Amino acid sequence: MQKTTLIGVPKTRITTTAELAAAGYLARYRGSTRETYKVSLKLLFNWCAGIGADPLEGMRRPVLELFARHLEEERHNSPATVAHHLSIVRGYYSFAEIDGYIERSPAAHIRMPRVFIDESRAMGLDRMELGAVIQCARASSPSDNALIALMGMLGLRVSEACAVRIEDYQDIERGHRVLRLVGKGGKPATIPLPVPVLRALDAAAGERASGPLLLRNKGGGPVNRKSAALTVQRLCRKAGIKKNVTPHGLRHSFVTAALDAGVPLRDVQIAARHSDPRITARYDRARHNHDRHASHVVAAFLAGAA
Known part of the structure; x- marks a missing residue:
């Protein structure tokens, strides 16, 4: 057997x-x-x-x-x-x-640890940092450039980016070349491709008409989650970014960049494919946490007395 x-x-x-x-x-x-x-x-x-x-x-x-x-x-x-x-x-x-294997779940009342989220850490890279990573990716290789474009400029999850095939972005819908994919939870998505992203994908495909879009620079095999993470770390180091950036951090960067560029919150939620608008709103709050922090007001208030 x-x-x-x-x-x-x-x-x-x-x-x-x-x-x-x-x-x-x-x-x-x-x-x-x-x-x-x-x-x-x-x-x-x-x-x-x-x-x-x-x-x-x-x-x-x-x-x-x-x-x-x-x-x-x-x-x-x-x-x-x-x-x-x-x-x-x-x-x-x-x-x-x-399913009837047990009469009652023994885990129903198990104590769950309290998890606190620092919203300011959800923002990822700022505009200049993301731009520097994109520049380094363009100078590195077509595959690296396409990887960063998919995650940083389209907001794809790393598993989604690694799964993109050349056949997935050949259709035209309402005058736009589009990328079709199956995302988290098996949900299908159709994403229009901006010109810089389309150029990056075409360059990565080269003369190939089918198969995985992203290939590793060494060995030629398809890019996977691990190799994508190593690529992101390498490009961030080359761009002079010292903080730890994961592939999902590029997705965070996409959401923050969209909000900073003035895209309405509802449109950002659709682009990021967040099922709950509260997830997108968390990024929006995080963008201004430092600017609006009470410490600035208190410092100014006490300036004349100290």
Whole structure:
């Protein structure tokens, strides 16, 4: 029998109820989301094996609280990472309850860590920094240029940019060349291509008429998430940017640049494909957090007395 993989462990067949419940839960998702969920369930299953507990049958909330402490104190995961893993674990048990494997989810009342978001960190690069990265990408290679254009000028997620094929941007709609893609959650999107972006994509395609658009500079294989992240880091260093910038930071930069350029909030939400307008609004607030900060007013108020 051909081997399959369940929560990251090679198996010839599903042997336990917990594995069957996990397989059904993961089957709801696809692509990178499924792989991400596998990682969290693998952490849970491996930890349960280490303490001799079944991940499903007989599981109780106190045991899951110990798993959460394991993530915090032994793995030294950040509150955001712990919350991420626990939310996936909660989903697993919720669907195990829905599917009739257990009577009640033991994770329903598990304590979730408090996660605080510094909105000012959501802005990414400013206009001059993003412009410098784009210049370095143009001087580097056509593939690097297209990668930065897709993320920094269209706001694509890194997985979306890596998945772009040459055939995906050949259509014309209402007088615009458009890029068609399937985004987060399997949602299709059609994005008009500005001239600078179209030129970057055409240069990356070269004489090719089909296949992956982005190819690695060394080896010629398709660009993946890891190689894209290394490219972004390299180009940022070359541009003299010292802060840590991830591929998703370029998407943040796109949203902030759109707001700074005067694009209405609703149009930015559509362009970024944010399902919740509150996500886009967070960027809008972050742009002015430093300008509007009360410290400026207090300093001016006290200037005459100090």
